[in-house]
Structures are given as C-alpha cells and as structure tokens.
Amino acid sequence: MAPYVLLNLYSEGSLCPDIRCSLADALVAAVSTDLKGNVLFLTRKRKKKEEDPISVRDALIQFIVDADHSVRLHLARNITVLFPETNTPLEHMNNFNDLKDMLRKSTLVKSNLDEHSSEDESVNRVASMLCTLQSVACSARSCEYHVISLLVTSTGQGHMNSDIVKKVIRRISEYLGYANEICLLEEMLSYLVSQWMNEGTIDGFPYTLLSLDNINEFYRKYYRSVVPHILATDRDSLQSISDATLLSKEDLIKESLPVTMASILKAMAHSDGDEDSKRQAKDTNEYILSVISKETLNTSLKHSLPLLVVELLTRLYVPANSDSALAQYSNVCDPEPIPPHHSLSAISTTLQYLPSCFSSSTDSFISVLAKQKEALQTIALHLNLRIFSTHRVFERKRLLISYSYFSSLVSRELTSGLHGSLPYMVMDIIYSVGRVMHHHGNDESISLICCDTLTNVTKAAIEKCPEVIGRHCHMIINTLLPLTQLPEPKNKPAIALLDYIIENGQIRALQDHLILLDPLPGEGPVKEASSRLDIIKASVNEQSLSREINRFCMVHSGNSIASDSVQGLKSLLHCLKSFHSELQINNPDTSNLILELIHTLLNTARHSPDSSCHVSQCLGEIGCIELQSISAHVVTNGGTRGRGPGGGYVFKQERDKIVASVLESLSVLLSDVSISVVKASSHCLRDVLSTNSGASVLQKLEHSVSQDDNQWFNVLEPFKQNKKKLTENLLTSVSRPLHNFSLLWKPSQDHSSWLRELVCSLITSGGVSDEVLSLVKPVCQVKLSFCESVFPLVVHDILSSNSGEKSIMESLSKQVGDFLTESVSMDPIPHQSINSVINIVMSLRKMPRLRKGGTAWENNFWLDLNFLDIANAAFKCCSYFTSLLYIEIWCNHQGFDASNLTAYPEVQGLLLQVYSQIGEHDGSYGAHLLFSPKEEFTRKLDEHEGRWEELLTYSNWEGMLTGKCNELLDKGCKSLAYYHMLDVYKKETSDSTSQQCYTENIWRLTQWRDTDDMNLLHVGTTDNYHPCLHNLLLTLKHNKKAQFDEFITKGRASIINEMVSTSLESVCNINPHLTRLQTLNELESTFQLVLEPDLSPSVLLSNWKGKLSNMSTDFELVELVLSVRFHALLSVLPYYKRSGGENESLIQSGLLNVLSTKASLAIEAQQYQITLHTCIVCVCVCVL
Structure with a gap:
C-alpha cells in the first residue's frame, strides 16, 4: 500500500526531494528483485479516476525527469540497477532506448523561468543527463558505443559543451581500461562517423573531442576511417579531404580500399540480401570506377587483398543463439561488437565470392591468397595483433573466434602446400595458440577456442605433412596439458587430441620428435597417453643419464613458451637420482655435458620462475661434484643447441x-x-x-x-x-656525428632502456654501411637479447666502413673507455651493461681487420683502449677468465715481463684475486711471488694454502681493513673448528656477514637453547642459507613438516636467485651454490625417514656413500655437506631410539661413518684441528 500511495503523491508533486530520493531507493530495491520487469507492477491514478498499471522499472525511469537536480543525480548514480550482467544485450538495449527517450525529456526547461534561471536549469539538466549516460556506459557493455555516439552527436549539434563531454568520455575510458579518451574514440571512430553521417556532413564532426584544432587536421589524421563513409553518402567532401591531406582522390580511395570494398563485396556476394544495401554498394562501386580505372582498381584490390580479408574476418560475430559450431564459445550475455559486424554465413559467402573478382578459376580464396607470398602471413599477423591489442575479454574472445575460423580454412588447404607457406602457417598457428594461452589461458572460454584451433591444424598436419608438425610437438603438448586439467567434459577435446598425437607416434616423422618430449603426468586424465608415450620412448632408446641430459638440453634451450614443463624437470631429477653413478667425471666431454645442463637449468629458472623449486632440486642432485674444467664455459659441437x-x-x-x-x-x-x-x-x-x-x-x-x-x-x-x-637498400647519410653520442654511453641502472637507445641511435647515425644491419632497428626496440647480439656487429660495421676516418675510431674508443671507468665506480655496479660493452671488445678481437703492416694479433685491436680498465671491469662482473686475458694483453702492449710488474701493485692485486677466484693454484703462487712486502706476501700465501693457525697468530690485524679482517677471522676460525670462539665473537657484531657466521655456529654447535620449544630464526629475502638451515634442522628435530617445507622453499629460492645473477664463467662460482642445494636435498631425504617410520635408513646412507666418490676435492665444500649430514642424522636419532632395533644401529653407524669420512678428508687437506674436533665428537657419539 505504501508504494502505491507514495507513487501517487509523487505524481501529484506532493513529496519533498529527500522523500523522492528515498522512494527512488525503494524502487531500485524492487527492480533488483525483478530484473526482467514483468512481475512487479504498481498502479497510479489518472485525472479521470482511472488506475494505470506501471512496472517498477518504468516507475523508476520516471525519476529522470524530476524537477529537482539532486533527485536526478541520485537516480543517475543508481541507474545501473537496470543493466545487470545477467541480462542479454537485447534487454540492455531495450532499457537504454526507454532511458534515452526519457533523457531527451529531462533536458527540457519550463518556459515560465526567467533567462538567468532558465540557463542554470538547463546546465543542471545537462549535467544530470551526462551523469546518467556515464553510469550506463560503465555498467552496460552493450550500450557503450551507443552512449558515446549519443554524446558525440549531441556535441556536434551544439546541444552540449565539448569540454564537458570530453571529461565525461575520459571518465568512461578510464573505467573501461583505455589509456585515455582518444584511444576509446579512435576504436569507435568508424562507427561514430557512420552515425554522424546520418545526421549531417563530415565537416561538422566534433573533432575537438579528439584534441584536434581544426577539421583539416582531423582529415589528415583519420582519412582512412572517413573516406569509406563519404563515398557512400557525402562524396562532395572528398575534395576537401584531398586538399587537406595533399592526396589525390585516387590515392584516397586506394588507401581506404580494404574497408570500402569489405562493405561493397559483402553486399554483392549475397543474392538474397537487402536491396537498398546492394543498390548503395553498386552505386559506390560505380563512383570508384569513375575516379580510377577498372584495371587500377583490380591491381589495388589485389595488392590490398590481405587487409581486405582481415577487415572481413574482424567483422565476424557469432552470437550464442546462432546455429554455427562456433556459437558454443559465445555467451548469451556477451555484448554485440561495435558495428559493422556480420554473421558467419555472411562472411563465409563473401570470402567465397572473392576469387571471382580476380579470375574465373574455381580456386578457393585461401589458394588465391597463397599465390601472394606474404598474404597469409600478413592476415595471421594482423589478426594476432588485434587479439592482443584489445583489453576487453569479450572482444578478445570474438577476435579469437575469427582467427580460429581463418586457421580452419587454412588447415583444409594444407594438401596444396600453400605455395611454400605451409611450414610457416603451421608453425604460426601453433605458436599463436600457445601465445594466447600463455597470456590469457586462465579464461576458460579462451582455452576452449585455443584447443579447437589447435585440434584443427594438428590433425590436418599429421595427415598431410607429419614432417612439418613433428618439430612442433613439444609446443603442442605443453599447450594441451593445462587444457586437460579443465573440468569434465570441457577437457575431453584436449585429451582426445593428445591421444591422437600419441596414437600416430609410429609415423617416423613424428616418432623422432615424440621421443624428445618431456614425460606426461603419470596420474590424472592423461595417464593412458603417458603410458603409451613411455612405450614409444622405450622402443627406440634405452634410458640413460647422458641421453636424458642431452634430451633436456635440446628441448629446453629453445623457445621460452615451450620450455617451462615441470614434467621434464621431474623426469630429469628421477634420472639424476637413478643414474647418479654416471655422474663420475672421467673425461672432458662428460664434464662439459654437466656444465651444459647447469646452464640450461639456470636458463629455465630465469625464464620460468615457477619452476625454480624443481630446478633447485635437480641442481642439488648434481651437487658439489668434481669437474675437470676450471672454466664453466660450455662448448657444443656446431654451436648452441636448438x-x-x-x-x-x-x-x-x-x-x-x-x-x-x-x-x-x-x-x-x-x-x-x-x-x-x-x-x-x-x-x-x-x-x-x-x-x-x-x-x-x-x-x-x-x-x-x-x-x-x-x-x-x-x-x-x-x-x-x-x-x-x-x-x-639506400643508406641515409650521417644524421648525427658519433662524437655527439657521449651522453648515450653514460652508464644507467636501467640496462634495457640504455642499451636499446644506444644501439638504435648508432644504427640511425648514418655510420652503418651494411644494408642488413641498417634495417634491424625495429627489433632492437622491442627485444633486448637481439639488441645485445647485434650491438657488436653494429660497432664493427661502423669501424670497418669508416676505417679511413681516424676521428670515428678515436671517438668510439674514448666513449667505450669512459664507460668502463665510470661504470665500475657506480653503486650498484651495472653488471649487464658492462658485460655488453666487454662483449663488443671480445667480438672485435675475433673479426679480421684489413690493415697494412703489423701482425694479425696487432691488427685485431679495433679500439684504442686501456686494457687494464677492461680487465678490472670484467673482474667486477665476475668474468675472471676475461679479466685474465686482458691483463695479459695489457702486459703485451706495455712490453712488460714479470719483473716489471712490481711497480704496478694494482696489477699484482688483480692477478692474485683472479687466480684465487678461478681456483688456479699455480697462478696464485706465481702472483704471490710478485709481492714485494714480505708480510703481505706471507699473509696471502697462508690464506691460499689454508695455514690458518699461522695466519691468526702472526698477522698484523690492526694494519688491515675491518671488512677483510672479519672475513679472514671467519674463515680461519671455521677452518680450525674454533666454533665456540666464533660464537662469542659474533654475538656482538651486527653486519650481515657476521650474523650469517653466527647463525652457522648455532647449528654447528646444536645450540637450540630450549629443547622443548623451537626458537626459529628470521629468514630474510637474500643470503638466508644458514638461517634456513638452522630452522630446517630444528623443524626436522621436532617433526614440523609444514614449517620444514616453508623454509626449504625459501632457501632454495634464495640460492637460485643468487645463481641466475652470478657469472658462470668459473666453476668456483658455481660449486658453493651447488653444495648448498645438495645439503637441502639431503635434508629433505632425511625428513622422509621421520615421515615413514618403516623406511630403512640404509637406502639413504647408501646413496650418500655413493656420492662421496664424485664430490669436489675442495675440502671446504665437502666439509659443509658432511656437517649437515651429521646434524641431520643426529636430529632423527631420537625417533629411532624410542623404537630401538636395527634402524637405530644403522643411524649410529651412519653418524660414525660421516665423522670418520670427515676426519680422513680433513687429514688429507691438512686441517688437523678439524680432525681433532671430529674425533672428539666421534667419542661423544659412541657414548650416545
């Protein structure tokens, strides 16, 4: 009864604004319960005592014409209730049309107001209308372009101020995710122009909304969007556009031909189409032929055929209620795209009509396109660009349906070979699907379209060209695996395609590639396919560690989209565990294979952070093995894999x-x-x-x-x-002298931006003479790795092509030299940038230089540099072998021998540090002998040979820097097993290195403080190995699995992050990280003894014993592994003491074996204090 009374009082104008707002809120609540507007009705009295039924929805719309501005604004903010997401586009449009009619009435001002009041009222009513339209555009996707069109039309007709409308469009664009209002208007421009042409001529279009100053500027910038519409309705304006753009009418028509002909051909292709459309299309075609000849039109049409096809395909719209198979991917609530759009049958008929425009042959339009080498590639690329340029999910899905339709047409024509384009098109479709899945695979509807597209091309290719599809099997499988995890029955197409590929594995062209695939998951929906794939692999090759490493490196050194399979890492880990004995390094080839694997694993972690945990497990299984090479460079036959x-x-x-x-x-x-x-x-x-x-x-x-x-x-x-x-290629003249590039060579922390700007500036400087290198700027701007690879080539070309101009060589030499000296003093040091520049110098040395006189060695120095600066910069980037090389070059240039170096202490110090870092003992001794201060020489020699007792006793600590003093004390006390002394000393220090050492002492001394409670240490984001190790041993002792998993994940992530940012030039840089990862793996294996009481410790102890023969001869690394093993066994011993039996004696035997091994190795390393300490611990263990 209350709404009935209030509504009638509202009709009579008896309610104040606040009450009217409350009544609107009540109606909003009612509408939200009756979204269709066909259940709840109210009645209102008319003057003749008649009752008029009105729906709640219509009653709510009445408030738009309220006399009070606050009521209108209140409704504008709540009008979104009329546009719920569950409504269909048609229902949204019906509501909008009713709303639009009421909005027109709302702008009418009463005639009895004075001029000033009338103006204020008009402004208020326009403001409330704009607020209402903004709410509609932001809530109803189907009404967005209708709202924008209404705003543009109203602005052009002078009904609204363009600045105010521009602000409203800006707010709408921000809400919808566009960069600004211009991007939104440009996307809808063709539709907006067509709607405008229904109201007037193009010269009245509100160009100010696009931030343009005049109509001629609008013509120059957007003539391609304008010309197709004026050809049909306003041809007189064509001359105005021609004058503004300085293009002839013929050129204007040619430029806009794809859009123009898309509409004309669509109308002509349908015999039973709309007569008015046909008449207009015929009229427009005749006008075009009156401007340009038929021969010119045919030539231009053939040239623009790919873009014409793109225009037609992007107009495809398959609603959910259509009878096409593609309709299954549409949703009933998906909005209609911006017009023009056409049905699948209309697009299909038009594409079939296309060949008749060029010849009388019966070739399909794909065959006609394939005759043009670039046509199919151009279409595929433009469709992909459209898919990735839109940020609207429903629009991306619609464009992906268009791409899927196009790819299905291509797949049907694979038998023809596509005039040589078949290999490219197969590859492009597969990788395009993978690219979409990589970026948007979380959307289920997108995933299903991708699966359908992949199915079409894969089945067609296996039947018609298996040798082409085989090389892409890895990409196909990796794309399918996430789709197999969708809920049933949506995962069935993906599973079916996977089964189809495996079933055809007997085809030789496929089999050669299937045996290289990563294993499939052994459980879940692909279990059967996994078993069949394993059978295929076993029938070809017997599994071995070297084969698995070769396979893994081959597969995962290629494209990053296809190189992130966790299953491959799991398979590799299984092989490393099962065939660990094959890791024995007895020849350089095996050593090189392990190094190649390490590089590949780190590259996988670098490009796929989600796989870092599995990568760390594999690296930990390799562990601190002894490698014959001291260099970590990888040499493969014929170059890089893949x-x-x-x-x-x-x-x-x-x-x-x-x-x-x-x-x-x-x-x-x-x-x-x-x-x-x-x-x-x-x-x-x-x-x-x-x-x-x-x-x-x-x-x-x-x-x-x-x-x-x-x-x-x-x-x-x-x-x-x-x-x-x-x-x-006609190269341009020098546009910018090279000596003006000094600022571009300034080091920057943003390596990517710095390098791209520098290389692109060098390419366009005019100094590059090679026609190929002068063309690669577009790729340098978007791909850093490519930019780095061509950087040395560009510099070499500039130097070689301008060899007669000494000023260019001098200028580049000064710029490179200044860069090297300035960059090493930066904090932090820009390692990537330094490596890129050093790579230039290294590459130039390998390139022959034609110069009269001098030896081949002398002629290979293209730049006049201080090679000691290069050596120092290389050392700062941990490129030790490179540093050593340039120290030698510097000495040769100076004409020095060993006796002269005593006058250059910086060279002596650099040599000593380099030899120490690469673990080259003979070089270290030689460098030591060069030092003239006896005490300094003695200290360095004691440190290198591990005579820590003499070093700690006789060194002059006061004369040393504090940081170096702390480092030597740490290493000396640990090497002498003075853990208790370190514990006391480090408690009072606060720097991070000392705290790490202090934490290490805690777990080495098993100082858990309280055996009943866990005193876990804080684990930071970097360098947290020892805090993690402390916590892992403690959680192992207290059987806290969840916390154990948390800390081991943090520890592994920290180590991997350090490894991917560390130079891998020297094995000495790798081994400490591998050792730490090995300890984490072994702790994880030890925890399994706690989780599975029935598991015998003999298996674990046997595995540990088997790894001893492969371990590095570096006692410092082996000692860490043995210490962690000891404390791990010590932590699990109480569990076996409670149960007793054979397992307890096995653990005690394992403890003694670890200690005896440690003591023996310490004696070999002449670390007698550690031997003594170990023997004391051994006695204590015997008492347990």
Missing part, C-alpha cells in the same frame, strides 16, 4: 656470416612469446630479404645445410621477394 637457420660456418665472407646471423635470430623470433616482437621481426625479415645480400645469403643457406635444417628455412618463404622486387 639454433635456428643460422650457420655462419658455411660462409667465407664476413658480411655473409653477419647476414646469416641476423636471419637466424629473426627467424627464431617469429615464435616469440611477445606479439610485438613477432611483428617487428616479420617486418625486418621482409626488409632484409628484399635486399640482394639477404636474398643471396638465404639462397646459399638453403643449398648448404642439411635437409632437416632446410625444413626450418622454409619458414621464411612468406618473407621472400620476387627477383624483380629485390632492391639495394
């Missing part, structure tokens, strides 16, 4: 090698995870292969490499140019 088509080894000329290197890098980037990189590399490849040198090198490569590699070269087919189109 390399693309590059192969400089087939060329004799240096220029051909450079072109081949660039082609290799660009071809690999075609499957990059970033679509912007793919776009840039595609653009560069087309430009490079349009040059004579690019085409010549590719032709040589195709005739020089193996057939397997040649399949990869075929991926470049769409980028080749006809011989008639090959051009010699």
Whole structure:
C-alpha cells in the first residue's frame, strides 16, 4: 500500500526531494528483485479516476525527469540497477532506448523561468543527463558505443559543451581500461562517423573531442576511417579531404580500399540480401570506377587483398543463439561488437565470392591468397595483433573466434602446400595458440577456442605433412596439458587430441620428435597417453643419464613458451637420482655435458620462475661434484643447441656470416612469446630479404645445410621477394656525428632502456654501411637479447666502413673507455651493461681487420683502449677468465715481463684475486711471488694454502681493513673448528656477514637453547642459507613438516636467485651454490625417514656413500655437506631410539661413518684441528 500511495503523491508533486530520493531507493530495491520487469507492477491514478498499471522499472525511469537536480543525480548514480550482467544485450538495449527517450525529456526547461534561471536549469539538466549516460556506459557493455555516439552527436549539434563531454568520455575510458579518451574514440571512430553521417556532413564532426584544432587536421589524421563513409553518402567532401591531406582522390580511395570494398563485396556476394544495401554498394562501386580505372582498381584490390580479408574476418560475430559450431564459445550475455559486424554465413559467402573478382578459376580464396607470398602471413599477423591489442575479454574472445575460423580454412588447404607457406602457417598457428594461452589461458572460454584451433591444424598436419608438425610437438603438448586439467567434459577435446598425437607416434616423422618430449603426468586424465608415450620412448632408446641430459638440453634451450614443463624437470631429477653413478667425471666431454645442463637449468629458472623449486632440486642432485674444467664455459659441437637457420660456418665472407646471423635470430623470433616482437621481426625479415645480400645469403643457406635444417628455412618463404622486387637498400647519410653520442654511453641502472637507445641511435647515425644491419632497428626496440647480439656487429660495421676516418675510431674508443671507468665506480655496479660493452671488445678481437703492416694479433685491436680498465671491469662482473686475458694483453702492449710488474701493485692485486677466484693454484703462487712486502706476501700465501693457525697468530690485524679482517677471522676460525670462539665473537657484531657466521655456529654447535620449544630464526629475502638451515634442522628435530617445507622453499629460492645473477664463467662460482642445494636435498631425504617410520635408513646412507666418490676435492665444500649430514642424522636419532632395533644401529653407524669420512678428508687437506674436533665428537657419539 505504501508504494502505491507514495507513487501517487509523487505524481501529484506532493513529496519533498529527500522523500523522492528515498522512494527512488525503494524502487531500485524492487527492480533488483525483478530484473526482467514483468512481475512487479504498481498502479497510479489518472485525472479521470482511472488506475494505470506501471512496472517498477518504468516507475523508476520516471525519476529522470524530476524537477529537482539532486533527485536526478541520485537516480543517475543508481541507474545501473537496470543493466545487470545477467541480462542479454537485447534487454540492455531495450532499457537504454526507454532511458534515452526519457533523457531527451529531462533536458527540457519550463518556459515560465526567467533567462538567468532558465540557463542554470538547463546546465543542471545537462549535467544530470551526462551523469546518467556515464553510469550506463560503465555498467552496460552493450550500450557503450551507443552512449558515446549519443554524446558525440549531441556535441556536434551544439546541444552540449565539448569540454564537458570530453571529461565525461575520459571518465568512461578510464573505467573501461583505455589509456585515455582518444584511444576509446579512435576504436569507435568508424562507427561514430557512420552515425554522424546520418545526421549531417563530415565537416561538422566534433573533432575537438579528439584534441584536434581544426577539421583539416582531423582529415589528415583519420582519412582512412572517413573516406569509406563519404563515398557512400557525402562524396562532395572528398575534395576537401584531398586538399587537406595533399592526396589525390585516387590515392584516397586506394588507401581506404580494404574497408570500402569489405562493405561493397559483402553486399554483392549475397543474392538474397537487402536491396537498398546492394543498390548503395553498386552505386559506390560505380563512383570508384569513375575516379580510377577498372584495371587500377583490380591491381589495388589485389595488392590490398590481405587487409581486405582481415577487415572481413574482424567483422565476424557469432552470437550464442546462432546455429554455427562456433556459437558454443559465445555467451548469451556477451555484448554485440561495435558495428559493422556480420554473421558467419555472411562472411563465409563473401570470402567465397572473392576469387571471382580476380579470375574465373574455381580456386578457393585461401589458394588465391597463397599465390601472394606474404598474404597469409600478413592476415595471421594482423589478426594476432588485434587479439592482443584489445583489453576487453569479450572482444578478445570474438577476435579469437575469427582467427580460429581463418586457421580452419587454412588447415583444409594444407594438401596444396600453400605455395611454400605451409611450414610457416603451421608453425604460426601453433605458436599463436600457445601465445594466447600463455597470456590469457586462465579464461576458460579462451582455452576452449585455443584447443579447437589447435585440434584443427594438428590433425590436418599429421595427415598431410607429419614432417612439418613433428618439430612442433613439444609446443603442442605443453599447450594441451593445462587444457586437460579443465573440468569434465570441457577437457575431453584436449585429451582426445593428445591421444591422437600419441596414437600416430609410429609415423617416423613424428616418432623422432615424440621421443624428445618431456614425460606426461603419470596420474590424472592423461595417464593412458603417458603410458603409451613411455612405450614409444622405450622402443627406440634405452634410458640413460647422458641421453636424458642431452634430451633436456635440446628441448629446453629453445623457445621460452615451450620450455617451462615441470614434467621434464621431474623426469630429469628421477634420472639424476637413478643414474647418479654416471655422474663420475672421467673425461672432458662428460664434464662439459654437466656444465651444459647447469646452464640450461639456470636458463629455465630465469625464464620460468615457477619452476625454480624443481630446478633447485635437480641442481642439488648434481651437487658439489668434481669437474675437470676450471672454466664453466660450455662448448657444443656446431654451436648452441636448438639454433635456428643460422650457420655462419658455411660462409667465407664476413658480411655473409653477419647476414646469416641476423636471419637466424629473426627467424627464431617469429615464435616469440611477445606479439610485438613477432611483428617487428616479420617486418625486418621482409626488409632484409628484399635486399640482394639477404636474398643471396638465404639462397646459399638453403643449398648448404642439411635437409632437416632446410625444413626450418622454409619458414621464411612468406618473407621472400620476387627477383624483380629485390632492391639495394639506400643508406641515409650521417644524421648525427658519433662524437655527439657521449651522453648515450653514460652508464644507467636501467640496462634495457640504455642499451636499446644506444644501439638504435648508432644504427640511425648514418655510420652503418651494411644494408642488413641498417634495417634491424625495429627489433632492437622491442627485444633486448637481439639488441645485445647485434650491438657488436653494429660497432664493427661502423669501424670497418669508416676505417679511413681516424676521428670515428678515436671517438668510439674514448666513449667505450669512459664507460668502463665510470661504470665500475657506480653503486650498484651495472653488471649487464658492462658485460655488453666487454662483449663488443671480445667480438672485435675475433673479426679480421684489413690493415697494412703489423701482425694479425696487432691488427685485431679495433679500439684504442686501456686494457687494464677492461680487465678490472670484467673482474667486477665476475668474468675472471676475461679479466685474465686482458691483463695479459695489457702486459703485451706495455712490453712488460714479470719483473716489471712490481711497480704496478694494482696489477699484482688483480692477478692474485683472479687466480684465487678461478681456483688456479699455480697462478696464485706465481702472483704471490710478485709481492714485494714480505708480510703481505706471507699473509696471502697462508690464506691460499689454508695455514690458518699461522695466519691468526702472526698477522698484523690492526694494519688491515675491518671488512677483510672479519672475513679472514671467519674463515680461519671455521677452518680450525674454533666454533665456540666464533660464537662469542659474533654475538656482538651486527653486519650481515657476521650474523650469517653466527647463525652457522648455532647449528654447528646444536645450540637450540630450549629443547622443548623451537626458537626459529628470521629468514630474510637474500643470503638466508644458514638461517634456513638452522630452522630446517630444528623443524626436522621436532617433526614440523609444514614449517620444514616453508623454509626449504625459501632457501632454495634464495640460492637460485643468487645463481641466475652470478657469472658462470668459473666453476668456483658455481660449486658453493651447488653444495648448498645438495645439503637441502639431503635434508629433505632425511625428513622422509621421520615421515615413514618403516623406511630403512640404509637406502639413504647408501646413496650418500655413493656420492662421496664424485664430490669436489675442495675440502671446504665437502666439509659443509658432511656437517649437515651429521646434524641431520643426529636430529632423527631420537625417533629411532624410542623404537630401538636395527634402524637405530644403522643411524649410529651412519653418524660414525660421516665423522670418520670427515676426519680422513680433513687429514688429507691438512686441517688437523678439524680432525681433532671430529674425533672428539666421534667419542661423544659412541657414548650416545
């Protein structure tokens, strides 16, 4: 009864504004319970005593025309109740149309107001209307472009102030996720222009909303969006646009041909279509032919055919209620896209009509496109760019459906070979799906479309070209695995495709690649496929550790999208555990294989942080093994694994090698995870292969490499140019002298921005003469790794092509030299930037320099540098072998021998530090002998040979720096087993290094303070190994599994983070980290004894014993492992004491065995104090 009375009182104008707002709130609540507006009704009295039924929804809309401004604003903020997400687009549009009619009435001002009051009232009513439209646009996706169109039209007609409307559009764009209001208007511009043309001429369009100053500026910037519409309705304006853009009418039509012809062809292709549309299309076509000849039109249409197809495909809209198979991926609540959009049947008919425009043949439109080398690639790239450019989920899904439809058409034509484009198109579809899954795989609807797309191309390729699809099996499987985890029955297509691939594994072309795949999960929905894959692998090769390492390195050194499989890491870990005896390093090849594995594992962790835990387990299983090499550089036969088509080894000329290197890098980037990189590399490849040198090198490569590699070269087919189109790249003159680049060489903490800006500036400076290198700037701007690889090539080209200009060499030498001296004094030191510059110097040394006179050695120095500065910079970046090399070069340049070096203490100190870091003992002795101060020499020699007792006794500590003093005290006391002394000393120190040492002493002395409570230490984010180890031993002692897992994860993550940022030039840099990871693995294995009481300790002890023979000869590393083993066994001993029996004696025997091993190794290392300490502990254990 209350709403009835209040509504009638409202109609009679008897309620105050506050009551009217409360009544609106009541109606809002009622509408929210009746979203369809067909259940709740109210009645209101008319003047003739009649009752008029009205829905609650309609009653609420009445408040828009309220006389009070506050009531109108109150309703504007609550109008979103009419546009719930559960409503269909049609229901949203019905509500908006009713609302729009009422909004027009709301702007009317009563005629009885004076001029001033009338103006204020008009402003208030416009403000409330704008507020209402903003709420609608932000809540109803189906109404967004209608609201924007209404605002633009109203502004152009002078009904509203453009500045105010611009602010409203800006707020809408911010809410919808656009960068600014201009981005929103540009996306809708074609629709806005078409709607505007229904009201007036184009010269009245409100260009100020786009932040433009005049209509001519609007024409110049957006003529491609405007011309297609004026050709149909306002042709007189074409001349105005021609005058503003300085383009002829013919050129304007050519530029806008794809959009124009998309509408014309769509109308002409449908025999039973709308007659008015056909008439307009025919009229527009006749007008075009009156401006340009039919021959010119056909030529232009053929040239713009790929963009025409893109325009048609992006207009595809498959609503959920359509009868197409693609409709299953649409939702009934998905909004309609911005017009124009067409059904699948309309698009399909138009595409089938396309071939008839060029010839009378019966070829499909895919066959017609394939005849143009770049057509299919251009279409695929543009569709991908559209998919990744939108941030709207429903729009991305619609565009992905368009791409899926296009790829299905391509898949049907694989038998034809696509005129050589088949390898590229198969690869592009697979990696495009993987790219979408990588970025948007969390969206279930997106995942299902990806699965359908992948299924079409994979099945078609296996049937028609298995040799092409085989090389992409790893990518396909990795893309499918997440889809198999979807809830049933949505995961069935992915499982079916996976089964299909494995079932066809007997095909030789597939089998060769399937045996390289990572194992599939042994449980869950792919259990059967996993078993069949294992059978295929076992039938080809017997499993061994070397084969598994080779397989893992081959698979995971390639594209980052396909190299993040956890299953591969689990399989590798299983092999490392099962075949650990094969890790015995008895030849350089085996040592190199382990180093290659370490590099690959760290690269995997670097690109896939989620896999760092599994990577750390594998590295820990390798542990602190003894490697024959002191260098951690990896040498593989023929170069890097997984390399693309590059192969400089087939060329004799240096220029051909450079072109081949660039082609290799660009071809690999075609499957990059970033679509912007793919776009840039595609653009560069087309430009490079349009040059004579690019085409010549590719032709040589195709005739020089193996057939397997040649399949990869075929991926470049769409980028080749006809011989008639090959051009010699015309290089621009110097645009900026190289001596003005000093500021660009200033070190920066933002390595990526610094390097990109520097390299791109060098390329465009005019100093580059190589036509290929002058074209790679677009890729350098978006891909850091590519930028780093061409950096030395660009500098070399500048120097070699300007060899007669001494000023250029002097300028670059000064800039590089200043960089090296300034960068090493920065805090923090920009290691990446320094390495990039040192890489230039290293690369230049390997490049021949044609110069009269001098030896080959002398001619290889392109820059005049202080090589001691290079050596110092390399040392700061932990590149010890590089540092050693340039110390030697510096000595050669100075003409010094060993006796002269006594006058250069900085060189002596650098040499000593380098030899110490790489573990080269003979070099360390030689460097020691060069020191003239006897005490300094003695201290260094004692430290190097481990005579810590003499060092601690006789050294002059007061004359040493505090930091070095602390470091030597730490190492000396630990080496002499003076743990109690360290415990007292370190309690009072606060620096991080001392605290680490103090924490280490706690667990070594088993100072748990209170045996009943766990005194866990705080674990930081960096360098937290010893606090973690302390907590792990404590949680092991108290059987706290959850906390144990937490701390071991933190410890592993910390070590991996350190390893990926550490130079791997020296094995000495790697071994300490591997040792720490090994201790964590062994602690984890020990915890299994606590979790599984029936598990015999003999297996664990046997594994530990087996690893001893492979361990490093560095006693400091082995001692840590043995100490952790001892404390781990000591922590689990109480569990076995309570139960007694054989297991207790096994643990006690294990303790004694660890101690005896430690004592024996300490004697060999002449660490007699540790031997004594170990023997004392051994006696204590015997008493237990």
